[in-house]
Amino acid sequence: MTKNIATKIKKEFRRLNWIIISIFAGILILQGLLFFLVFGVILTDVQTGTWIPALILSSIALLAAVVITYFLNDQFAKTVSDSTVQIVDTEVHQLRAANHRAKSLQSMASTLRATLSFERVVEEALNVCSLGIEEMGVPAHSLVGAVFLFDGNTLKAVATRRFTNIDFDKVIPGKSGIVGKALTEAEIAVTDNPKQDPELRTFVAFQSCLTAACIPLRFGFQIFGAIVIGSDTAVKFDSAQFDLFSGVADQAVIALQNAQLYQNLEAEKQRIIEADEEARKELARDLHDGPTQSIAAIAMRINFIRSLLARDPQQALGELEKVEELAKQTSKDIRGMLFTLRPLVLETHGLSAAVETVLNRIRESDGLNLELVGGENGRLLNEAAQSVVFSIVEEALGNARKYSKAK
Incomplete structure (x- = not known):
């Protein structure tokens, strides 16, 4: 493209040269006619030999002016052509660099949208920043x-380029030097002497x-x-x-936030x-230690009662009463477990009634005098929050009953 521009400029200046030559040729002819008209027709008393040399000298001067003008115009054409080509080259280079930066940012944004990995995010951000410097002619x-x-209160390198092995495990506080300045002022900081930077100099x-x-x-x-x-x-x-650096940082921060949210969700999901x-295991233990043992005991007592019916009906009647009490207690334990798993009263009557039910169970089983205060505030919470609060209260009451040895 620049070659075409230079050719076009030179062509226009050549056309200008021909116009100048044509003008000077016209002036030369007009000058000869004027000399002839003045000295040959009007002033006839003037001898021809006296004005011919003057005509020749003026014609030579005019021709010299033509040559000089042509030469200067040619030099000016070359200067204008070179300057224009240089300006166009610079503009084209800047446009290409800007286009390359835009494509790099677009590619980075696409990559970051497609990943929720911290490692991919920081690697891509580092690569794009490096490309921005390579555009300035700096070799990779x-x-x-x-x-x-x-990582806590210190900064740790999670993605690197040309780091030595001894640099990988080093951390910096991020309080001084260009790192501290950039984090404090939230602006890009530059130094021309990194080896004297109080934090960067720790890295080889x-x-x-x-x-x-x-x-x-x-x-x-x-941050x-x-x-x-x-x-x-x-x-x-x-x-x-x-x-470019600011654009990369903005994209990276958004991706880091998304990655952090994703990791938090994964951690919460795992929790x-x-x-x-753990609840399933605890339920299995409770079923094994409670109702399962009780039902086994009921089966054994029924077999024992069957053997007593023939020889001692009165004792068999007493054993039946014990079996009845054991069955009632087992039924009560099962209802308590079901209440713990899915408290129906929480769904039908709300948090206050559900907590009151737990308190009643503790009063019946342990004889403890418990009282609920502020239960009316439970209606301020939505169903999900009430379920969470109920689980916390029930766990706290269970621990208090287990470890406080209250009577």
Whole structure:
């Protein structure tokens, strides 16, 4: 494209040269006619030999002016052509770089939307930031980089580029240097002397860098960490690179939030599964230690009663009464277990009635004097919240009854 522009400019200037030559040729002819008219027709007393040399000299001067003008115009055409080509090349390069950055961001956004993995998110963010510096002519092998995420109160590298083995386990506080500045001010920070940075100098990978930039990964008051990119070549960052870094950080933060939410959901899901499994095991233990043993005892007593009916009916009647009491207690225990699993009264009468039912059971079984205060506030909660509160209250009452030794 630039070659076509240069050819077009030169063609137009050549046309201008021909126009200039034509104008000077016209002036030369007009000059000859004027000399002839003045000195040959009007001033006839002037000898021809006196004005011919003047005509020749003026014609030579005019021709010299034509040559000089042609030469200057040709040089000017070359200068304009070169300058225009240079400007166009610069603009095209900037447009291509901007287009490449836009495609990189689009590709990154697509990748981040398709993953909920912390590792994929930070790796992609580091790659796009590195590409932004490579566009400035910095070779890829000169770049050093890392994505630091908070692990407690310290920053740990979770994705790296050209890090040494001894750097992988190092952590930084993120309180000073360009990392501290970037996290505090929520803006990109740059240093031209990374090896003197109070935190970056702890990493061998940054010792040979001449330039480093820190991009904060922050959303509102939530700080995830920072991306640090260093180069063995001195680099002067401009607004285009800063815009790219900011775009990468924004996309990465959104993806990190999604990944964090997903991991929290997975952890909550696993906790619910484990709690459900524990409840099943506890129910199995309770059934084995309670109703199962009681039913087995009832079966044994019935066999014993059958043998007593013939020889001692009175004792058999007494044993039947014991079996009846044992059956009632077993039925009561089963109802208690069913109530614990799915308290129907909670669904029909609300939290206050369900807690009161638990208190009544404890009063009957242990003779403890318990009283519910503030139960009317249970209606302020939705069904899901009431179910959670009921489980907590029931567990707390069970632990209190078990360990307090109250009477």
